[in-house]
Amino acid sequence: MGADLSSFLLVWVSAVALLCYCHKIGQLAHKGTTRLLAILPVVCIFLVMPLSILNLSLRAITSFLFCWLANFKLLLFVFDQGPLSSNPPLSLPHFLAFACFPIKIQQDPTPTVSPHDQELVNVDDNQDLEKLVNVENKDTPSQKIAPKGLKSHLNYALKFFLLVIFGFIYTKEDYVHPKFILFLYVIHIYIALELILAMFGALARACLGVELEPQFDEPYLASSLQDFWGKRWNLMVTSILHPTVYSPIRSTFSHWIAKTWASLPAVMGTFLVSGLMHELIFYHIGRQKPKWEVTCFFLLHGFCLDIEIGIKRVIKGTWGLPRVVAAPLVVGFVVVTAMWLFMPTVVRCKIDAEARMETIAFINFVEGVYIYLKDVFIDHNDHKF
Template sequence: MYTVSFIYVWGLVMVSLCYTFYVAKLVGRGTMRQILIFPVFLIFFIVPLLVSSIHLVCITAFFIAWLANFKIILFAFGRGPLYSNLSLPVFVAVSSLPIKIQLSPKPSTLQGSREGLLNYAKKFALLVIVTKIIEYSSKLPDKAVLTLYVMLHSYFTLEVILSTVSVVVRATTNLELEPQFNKPHMATSLQNFWGRRWNLMVTGILRPTVYEPMIQLLSSGGLSRNPSQYLAVFITFAVSGLMHVLIFFYIGRLRPDWKVMWFFLINGFCTSVEIAIKKNVKGRFPTAISRVLTIGFVMVTSWWLFFPEFKRCNLFERVFQEYVSIGAFAAGIKNIITTSLFSAYRS
């Protein structure tokens, strides 16, 4: 059932993207293209509601309802990572997946390959450790358990999925998967954490769709450069908050309690204040202290406002139920194959 609904939804997504591709061939950027593409925008907001699997709804909501929709918005205005002169397969891939066009691919080196394999090995080992720790969750504080669950499913699982897709993409095309994280634990400020280290796919799509247009709008309205930047940063966080609220709605199908929104508003306000302080005050904290303060602030606000949403959506119990179902299905297939081979051998 999960597979059928997922295939149906992504089939609808593929058809919609083909329609968008050919509309752009016939209509130049501007109002008419925006009107013709608008139905696709609505469809992409609806399709996550047609998926019931927790893993598949997360993928569909993030890749399609958020990233693909924002790319299509940019495309309607003739901006962003999508271009009319792309081939149809590349257009569909760039639209629906977190990938970017690599015009001048760097030749892979043995050293780079070794570092990549070592990096994946470290992540896999850490994933195993976290999973083992969760087995003793009844003996750990609630906040510690919640943090481990979020680390497992928001960071490591996504990293494993993207790493796997990256291997396939690089092997079959001239495209490169966008990195999702860049050592977030090494962040030295909120601006550094949110802008250059955490959830880079979101940062990369929010910058041209929200931040840069807001800078232009506020500056043209008479606001000076620095206040425009501070306000644009805050508005960008607000939009990110709304999209996270929407994704949690897809996951839990519950009325929002807006705690996640407050998480992003608080982090957006503090990031704007931090940027203002750095522009007007000379001197910096030592790197070690900056890292502790940055990660400490993000973790405290996460425990307070962000992490509880995972529990409210009953996310972890549903995830492990799916793991059990997948395991039972795989065991059933294995038994069928084993029985068939044994029967064939006897005959």
């Protein structure tokens, strides 16, 4: 355990030092080629840095934070865009926090309409703004524009309790169907990822003293794939992929095809990049040659999302399934395809076994503490009487 922690701390200290260098480069070099040449070596180092971490879980977290999020933020920073760029420039502590952690400051919740929403439906100037923003979910009009901060402690406590229940089930896995265990792993990954990112968010919130947006927005309530991937699942990744991948591809294709449909190849490109970044993270975790199943998972969802967007534009948002019907269909599709294409890589990298052992170990620890405290309390009462 000591070696695991030492390798983890060494990587993070090195990463912070490199980010301090990037912050200084931002002060000395103008945006563009000069800054790119100065920061590109850091991006390359971040791509291989997690491999030196011994612990699987710590390697996975570091790979996600630095190889993906930090690198994409730095690439935006090269051109004075993204969360690392501001006027006036960010202080060093804020720069490090926004570069290292998956956080985003909560914006003023003023209703705005994006060009994409305007393309989705044809509206007159006098049409209600709220109806335009919420064309996809007319049954919950306030959801898209309501201010959102970090979730309640009860929300996270219930999800943590679910992980504990999963741990007890894992101890009886010999009596449970393997497919059901695989299904639990899918839910386990979602809950664990949300809790880990929430802890990073809480730490950053305490240090920076600002309100942060949640990284997840109850994806099991998604009314469509567009709602799931665009507004509910891992929102920090969504906010990074949009300016780095989606917008450039969409802008490029707008010169060749109608602007209304330029978002379709942009969606496919975004999901392709997401799949490749997941493959890189899994390579860091398992140190095995990729079989591209994860990339196929994201390409499948990108293709299905393109179909969904196309249908919505053809019918101009005039019809849609109620959320009570749509949500189970969307979540069911995500879970089934994840079990088919995503989870084999998870199992091959032994992430499932690691998660199972960590959960069971925690349960055993809590049980041991309970037994110890119970014995101490009983002995204390015996001596008292």
